[in-house]
Amino acid sequence: MQTDAIEARLTAIFRDVFTDPALTIGPDTTADDIAGWDSGRMIELIVAAESDFGLRFTTREVDGMARVADFVAIIARKLAAKA
Numbered sequence: 001m002q003t004d005a006i007e008a009r010l011t012a013i014f015r016d017v018f019t020d021p022a023l024t025i026g027p028d029t030t031a032d033d034i035a036g037w038d039s040g041r042m043i044e045l046i047v048a049a050e051s052d053f054g055l056r057f058t059t060r061e062v063d064g065m066a067r068v069a070d071f072v073a074i075i076a077r078k079l080a081a082k083a
Contacts, residue, residue, distance in 0.1 A: 003072050003073075003076055006072045007072055010071060011025055014045065018036060018041070027067065027069035028067055030067050030068075061074050
């Protein structure tokens with residue numbers, strides 16, 4: 001799966017978790033850029049992404065997710081490994 005397709009699916013997940021249909025994210029988006037993105041919301045994002053993409057993240061992977069680009073890269077790598 002291409003990174004732009006992953007980012008599009010993540011955008012839908014972010015919009016759902018933050019209940020903001022107009023929310024936009026980009027590769028450099030961080031928790032500092034989105035009001036309310038705290039540890040609780042991060043857990044919601046992780047659970048939603050795991051469900052949507054059909055995969056599981058390790059604690060180490062989650063700890064490395066500082067930007068949306070990190071999130072996308074980890075998902076892309078995990079999906080490629082499943083293929």
